[in-house]
Amino acid sequence: MILLTAEALTMRFGGLVAVNDFNLHIEKGEIVGLIGPNGAGKTTVFNMIAGYYTPSEGVIRFRDSVISGLKANRITKAGIARTFQNIRLFSELSVIENVMIGYHCRIRSSFFGATLRLPLYRREEKMMVDGAMKLLREVGLEEVARERSTSLPYGKQRRLELARALATGPQLLLLDEPAAGMNPNETQELLELILRLRTDYDLTVLLIEHDMKFVMEICERIKVLDYGTTIAEGTPHEIQNNPRVIEAYLGEVQRA
Amino acid sequence: MDPNHRRNQLLSIGGTALLAALLYAANSAGSDYTIRILNNCAIFIILAVSYNLINGVTGQFSLEPNAFVAIGAYTSALLTLTPMEKEISFIIEPCIWPLSVISVPFAVSLLAAGIVTAFFGFLMGFPVFRVRGDYLAIVTLGFGEVVRVIANNTQSITNGPLGLKGIADHTNLWWSWGLAVLTVFLIARMVRSSYGMAMKAIKYDEAAAEAVGINAFWHKMLAFTTSAFFEGIGGGLLAHLITTISPTLFTFFLTFNLLIIIVAGGLGSITGSILAAILVTWGGEALRFLDEPMDLGLFEIPGIPGMRMVIFSLILIFIMIFARHGILGTREFSWNWLSGKLGIGGRPR
Amino acid sequence: MERSPLFCRRAGTGTGFLELTFFLQQMINGVALGSLYGLIAIGYTMVYGIIRLINFAHGDVMMMGCYFAYFGILMFSLPWGASFVAAMVLTAILGVLIDKGAYVPVRHAPRISALITAIGVSFLLENLGLVVFGGRPKGFTTPDMFAEVYEIAGLMIPALVLWTPLITLILLSGILFIIHRTKAGRAMRCISHDMETTRLMGVDVNRVISITFAVGSAAAAAGGIMWAMRYPEINPLMGIIPGLKAFVAAVLGGIGNVTGAMLGGLLLGLAEILLVALMPEIAGYRDAIAFGILIFILIFRPTGLMGSKLPE
Numbered sequence: 001m002i003l004l005t006a007e008a009l010t011m012r013f014g015g016l017v018a019v020n021d022f023n024l025h026i027e028k029g030e031i032v033g034l035i036g037p038n039g040a041g042k043t044t045v046f047n048m049i050a051g052y053y054t055p056s057e058g059v060i061r062f063r064d065s066v067i068s069g070l071k072a073n074r075i076t077k078a079g080i081a082r083t084f085q086n087i088r089l090f091s092e093l094s095v096i097e098n099v100m101i102g103y104h105c106r107i108r109s110s111f112f113g114a115t116l117r118l119p120l121y122r123r124e125e126k127m128m129v130d131g132a133m134k135l136l137r138e139v140g141l142e143e144v145a146r147e148r149s150t151s152l153p154y155g156k157q158r159r160l161e162l163a164r165a166l167a168t169g170p171q172l173l174l175l176d177e178p179a180a181g182m183n184p185n186e187t188q189e190l191l192e193l194i195l196r197l198r199t200d201y202d203l204t205v206l207l208i209e210h211d212m213k214f215v216m217e218i219c220e221r222i223k224v225l226d227y228g229t230t231i232a233e234g235t236p237h238e239i240q241n242n243p244r245v246i247e248a249y250l251g252e253v254q255r256a
Numbered sequence: 257m258d259p260n261h262r263r264n265q266l267l268s269i270g271g272t273a274l275l276a277a278l279l280y281a282a283n284s285a286g287s288d289y290t291i292r293i294l295n296n297c298a299i300f301i302i303l304a305v306s307y308n309l310i311n312g313v314t315g316q317f318s319l320e321p322n323a324f325v326a327i328g329a330y331t332s333a334l335l336t337l338t339p340m341e342k343e344i345s346f347i348i349e350p351c352i353w354p355l356s357v358i359s360v361p362f363a364v365s366l367l368a369a370g371i372v373t374a375f376f377g378f379l380m381g382f383p384v385f386r387v388r389g390d391y392l393a394i395v396t397l398g399f400g401e402v403v404r405v406i407a408n409n410t411q412s413i414t415n416g417p418l419g420l421k422g423i424a425d426h427t428n429l430w431w432s433w434g435l436a437v438l439t440v441f442l443i444a445r446m447v448r449s450s451y452g453m454a455m456k457a458i459k460y461d462e463a464a465a466e467a468v469g470i471n472a473f474w475h476k477m478l479a480f481t482t483s484a485f486f487e488g489i490g491g492g493l494l495a496h497l498i499t500t501i502s503p504t505l506f507t508f509f510l511t512f513n514l515l516i517i518i519v520a521g522g523l524g525s526i527t528g529s530i531l532a533a534i535l536v537t538w539g540g541e542a543l544r545f546l547d548e549p550m551d552l553g554l555f556e557i558p559g560i561p562g563m564r565m566v567i568f569s570l571i572l573i574f575i576m577i578f579a580r581h582g583i584l585g586t587r588e589f590s591w592n593w594l595s596g597k598l599g600i601g602g603r604p605r
Numbered sequence: 606m607e608r609s610p611l612f613c614r615r616a617g618t619g620t621g622f623l624e625l626t627f628f629l630q631q632m633i634n635g636v637a638l639g640s641l642y643g644l645i646a647i648g649y650t651m652v653y654g655i656i657r658l659i660n661f662a663h664g665d666v667m668m669m670g671c672y673f674a675y676f677g678i679l680m681f682s683l684p685w686g687a688s689f690v691a692a693m694v695l696t697a698i699l700g701v702l703i704d705k706g707a708y709v710p711v712r713h714a715p716r717i718s719a720l721i722t723a724i725g726v727s728f729l730l731e732n733l734g735l736v737v738f739g740g741r742p743k744g745f746t747t748p749d750m751f752a753e754v755y756e757i758a759g760l761m762i763p764a765l766v767l768w769t770p771l772i773t774l775i776l777l778s779g780i781l782f783i784i785h786r787t788k789a790g791r792a793m794r795c796i797s798h799d800m801e802t803t804r805l806m807g808v809d810v811n812r813v814i815s816i817t818f819a820v821g822s823a824a825a826a827a828g829g830i831m832w833a834m835r836y837p838e839i840n841p842l843m844g845i846i847p848g849l850k851a852f853v854a855a856v857l858g859g860i861g862n863v864t865g866a867m868l869g870g871l872l873l874g875l876a877e878i879l880l881v882a883l884m885p886e887i888a889g890y891r892d893a894i895a896f897g898i899l900i901f902i903l904i905f906r907p908t909g910l911m912g913s914k915l916p917e
Contacts, residue, residue: 050467076469088464090457092524092586101457104450105469111478114449115442121449128450168469317717383900390659390720394852395903398896401849409889508845512728519721562735562841569729576722577710 003028003204004049004080004172009058009068011044011228018044020228022058026172031198031205033219035212035239037248041228042208043085046174049206050082051075062172077105081170083161085177085208089149095160096145099132102167135163138200139193155186159193166201175207179214187211191218216240224248264591272437279429291429292497293541298432299493300533302439304517305526306486311515312524312586313447314479315459317389318396320380321514323403324484326506327376328369328491330407330414333423333501334358335365341422348418349411362426366435366492373488374481381477400508407503419502420495427497435493439486444526444588446482455479459524513540516572522582527589532582536568543567626759631882632875637766639874640773641835644828645851646858646866647780648700648821654797654861655817657716661723662703663825664848665730668841670696670826671833672738675745685748689830693823700822701815709811734841742840745833769831776827777867780820784863789816797861850895857902873898 002025009022019041026032034042047053049060051072060068067075076082081102090098107114107128109121117125136142139159144152149160158178165173178194179187191214197203209215215222216236224232224239226248232239239245258264282294307321334342334351338359342351350356360368384395407414414420446452457465458472466472495501517536521528546563575582645667652660660666673695677688707726711719751765784790792813795803804810832847833839854873858865873895881888 052463052466071471072463072466073469073471076467082467084464084467088461088467090460090464092460093453093456097453100450101453101465101470102468104454105471107450111446111451114451115446117445117449125450164468317720383904387903389716390653390657391856391903393720394659394849394856395896395900398849398853398899402893402896405890405893512724515721515724523717560736561740562732565728565732566736569725569732572725573707573722573729576714576718576725577707580711580714580718 001028002026003063004206005061006045006049007059007061009045009048009055009060011041011048011053012056018228019048019225022225022228022230024223026204026206028171028204029198029202030221031194031207031219033215033222034206034208034225035210035215035222036225036231040225042225043176044228045225046082046176046206046208049075050080050174073105076168076170079169079171080174081165081168081172082174083158083165083176083178085180087154087157087161089157089160089164091148091150093149094145095141095147095149095152096129096132096136098149098160099135099163099167100128102164103128103131106169132163132167135166138166138197139163155182158182158190162193162197166197170203172204172206175205175209177208177210179209179211187214190214194218258592260592260595267591275433275437279433283429293538294429295427295432295497297534297537298429298436299427299490299497300514300517300537301436301530302432302486302490302493303514304521304529304533305440305443306483306490307514308518308521308524308526308529309443309447309455310476310479310483312518312522312529313452313459314455314476315524316385316476316479317393318384318480319393319508319511319515320396320399321487322506322508322510323380323396323400324373324377324487325491325494325510326403326407326503327373328488329495329501329506330420330491331372331488332362332365332369332492333420333495334413335360335368336362336424336426336496337420337422345418345421346412346415348416351415352412355413362424362431362496366489369488369492370485371488373491374485377481377484377487378477380484381480384480385473385476397508397511400506400511404503404506407506414503417503419500419505421500423495423499423501425496425499427493432493432497435489439489440526440530443482443486447526451475451478456524513568516568519572519575520582522584522586524586525582525584525588527587528582528584531584540564540568627882630760630762631878633760633762633766635875635878636871637769637835637874638878639854639871640770640867641828641832641870642847642851642854642873643867643870644773644776644831645825645847646854646870647777647863648825649852649855650858650860650863650866651780651793651817651821653855655793655814656708656712656719656800658708658719658723659852660821661720661848662726662730663821664844664846664851665727665734666696666700666703666822666844667825667829667832667848668734668839668844669699669730670822670829671745671839671843672734673826674830674833675743675839678746685746689827692830693826696826696829697819697823700818700825704815704818731841731845738841740841742838745837745839747834747837751834765831765834769835772827772831773867776824777863780824780863783820789813793817846892850892853895853899856899 004024004026006022006024009019010017011019022045034045036042044053048055048068051067051070051074054069058068059066062078062080067078070078090101107124109118109124114121133142133145136145139162141156141160141163144156149157152160162178179190182190194205195218198205207219219236222234222236222239223230224245231244231248232242234242282290286294303321303325310316310318334355335358337345339357342356380399384392384399387395408417410416447455454465454470454475457468457470458475462472513536517532518529520536521530521532543564546567547561645663648663648666649660652658670692673692674688677683677691678685683691703726707722708719711722747765751768753764755762755764755767784793792803792808795808796810796813800810829844850873851870854869855866856869857872858867858869876898877891877894880894881891
């Protein structure tokens with residue numbers, strides 16, 4: 001079953017074409033990688049899917065309904081959650097609160113019900129706390145649940161962001177450079193974590209990553225962008241041997 | 257959940273009872289002057305805590321409280337004045353029907369003040385929250401001016417520049433402090449609920465908040481409308497305390513005072529707003545001598561009107577430069593914190 | 606507010622000729638008022654363009670400029686020309702001092718802190734004004750040159766109404782020259798693009814910001830002095846309303862854009878005068894018109910007329 005389709009997405013900022021004629025189909029349960037040199041337009045694609053940009057042209061469909069043009073919070077509610085390239089936690093809130101917020105968009109209690117702590121809200125609050133604790137256990141952060149989120153070390157902040165995204169109950173998870181800044185050990189743990197979460201939570205994953213070893217190991221399918229255009233698509237093995245990809249990356253090495 | 261929940265509940269009830277006893281004592285033994293200051297404190301607590309909800313908790317820096325307080329004050333005053341009083345006051349143009357014949361009890365008028373102000377806040381929110389940051393500040397400041405201009409010109413509703421006189425002095429310590437406690441209780445609960453968490457999330461990172469499914473616009477509207485509701489009630493209390501209101505009472509000056517309070521207390525901290533409201537109200541009284549002539553026995557120093565505000569302005573600038581987080585930052589008082597500090601009782605959570 | 610005897614009044618009604626005269630007079634009036642808004646708006650827009658701060662105190666800086674001119678004439682018996690120039694210089698210095706004393710320390714704090722500081726400075730100036738100058742309005746003498754009334758083709762036009770746009774145009778050209786033809790101006794435009802990079806390239810950023818404050822404040826002083834001659838009195842709170850309206854003018858023109866600010870000012874001035882002239886019954890709401898326009902722009906064209914970008 002096809003979960004997400006993007007057809008002929010183009011994004012222009014003034015005169016600059018950040019993404020040009022981008023097409024993507026993701027099957028349910030897949031892990032798809034989006035790679036390419038810096039400034040290739042990967043995050044722009046994410047921002048279009050997650051509702052931060054409205055594509056200049058093209059349509060995005062998620063489970064048969066058009067989502068391009070919807071606001072970010074509506075898209076999250078529809079079942080697409082994301083993490084950010086530069087971790088964006090709610091700094092002054094505790095670790096568990098950061099995760100509980102993920103449930104907020106799904107509670108049925110009204111503003112008044114929550115303020116007056118009516119029985120429905122109390123049940124839902126318990127659900128939020130229990131759910132958040134369960135997710136924190138999944139990502140190994142239950143010990144630090146009461147601490148301030150920004151006091152955590154980098155790797156744990158990444159995992160917290162992942163837990164927060166899961167709390168919104170997504171079917172599709174967009175991970176923007178999840179392994180950035182991690183050491184090989186942490187990267188390996190993250191890889192196992194993502195694979196485990198996919199099975200346990202029935203997830204589909206689209207990720208951007210620069211760590212090629214990680215990408216090649218975790219992704220079933222990879223799409224390569226350069227200058228906003230798709231230059232290659234295929235299995236990790238095909239991508240590794242694709243001359244255009246090699247050229248794009250070598251070019252980057254030379255440019256740098 | 258917190259194992260000390262029951263104990264904390266008892267402590268809260270005890271604290272409220274203590275406050276009631278103190279008020280009773282002040283009411284029977286305090287001078288008129290003391291009682292007036294205490295009333296002012298309570299009203300400023302209501303105004304500051306609700307202003308803090310939108311500026312501190314939700315992080316949307318706005319400058320409209322004078323507009324809300326004005327709407328609340330006029331609404332409740334117009335509702336409690338008797339038809340006869342209105343006929344006497346409205347000398348240029350008669351008061352419009354049905355306002356001219358309505359007269360309701362104080363409590364009803366306060367509730368109406370809250371609802372009417374909340375309604376205006378809701379309408380204002382639509383254009384206001386299309387913008388952010390500095391623009392939000394200016395647009396909301398503009399609303400304050402617009403409300404004042406309207407109050408000056410709608411002769412048949414507000415009696416224009418003449419204002420309303422002879423409003424019954426219904427506001428006493430029980431009303432002001434009772435409503436202050438209720439306001440703090442409700443707003444604190446709201447802030448602790450997941451709606452409050454969502455508001456804080458918007459403050460820290462609006463894009464990330466949207467990414468976890470929070471409708472930022474709608475939650476800002478909730479905070480703004482709630483804030484308006486309580487500002488309106490505060491306005492109603494104020495009108496029935498000073499008994500005379502006119503458009504000049506609700507200038508940006510009022511907003512400025514509230515801004516000092518919430519900034520000094522720490523943007524986002526309810527406890528801070530309460531402490532600073534008391535401090536600033538009391539301090540304002542204590543500094544009143546600066547504006548008034550001083551008699552030093554042999555000679556007299558003429559008062560310098562404005563000196564007090566010079567000092568307050570300097571305090572605000574100094575807080576911003578040297579102590580940006582105010583007294584409490586975003587921290588809050590809790591019984592657990594207190595018992596921890598005192599090192600007594602309480603089971604660990 | 607439009608009660609000054611210096612200003613054109615409704616000459617009469619009835620014939621088409623009088624209607625036309627009336628309309629022309631109002632137009633000229635609107636241009637004069639609009640140039641004042643524009644002059645004050647330039648300070649807002651330049652400062653915002655460079656450090657992204659709404660200088661809340663700008664209107665009050667303008668007020669101080671008026672008092673400088675007033676005391677120059679009254680206490681030091683300077684000729685009015687010298688007094689006005691001296692007032693502009695002093696106001697420029699005041700602007701720089703405010704930046705150094707209050708805004709530099711919060712330059713790297715969150716934007717809201719700087720905004721609150723600016724509100725504090727605004728209140729400080731207003732109340733210092735009350736303390737030092739007293740709350741009672743002071744009459745502002747209008748030099749004879751501006752006080753005359755010309756009769757041109759049936760129009761009664763006070764000299765000031767003609768001089769205001771002219772002086773404004775001269776000052777605007779000067780400011781545009783500074784921005785586009787001098788080294789400091791080039792640095793200003795660089796900083797508004799990217800302050801850190803400009804700093805790295807060896808530009809003394811703080812000096813350039815000081816120049817910006819100086820130029821903006823001097824322009825405000827000039828606007829304020831003409832404002833004072835128009836009404837003709839000054840008081841410590843006189844800066845609030847023109848300050849707010851000038852801000853609206855700056856947004857209307859697209860904030861950060863000096864020419865836009867002037868255009869925005871003219872538009873606002875014309876809109877105000879013409880609306881009140883055509884519908885005298887809304888005269889009381891005059892001060893609310895600007896905010897009506899502001900809300901309207903922010904909803905339908907948030908980038909302003911000249912299309913600069915809204916801040917995040």
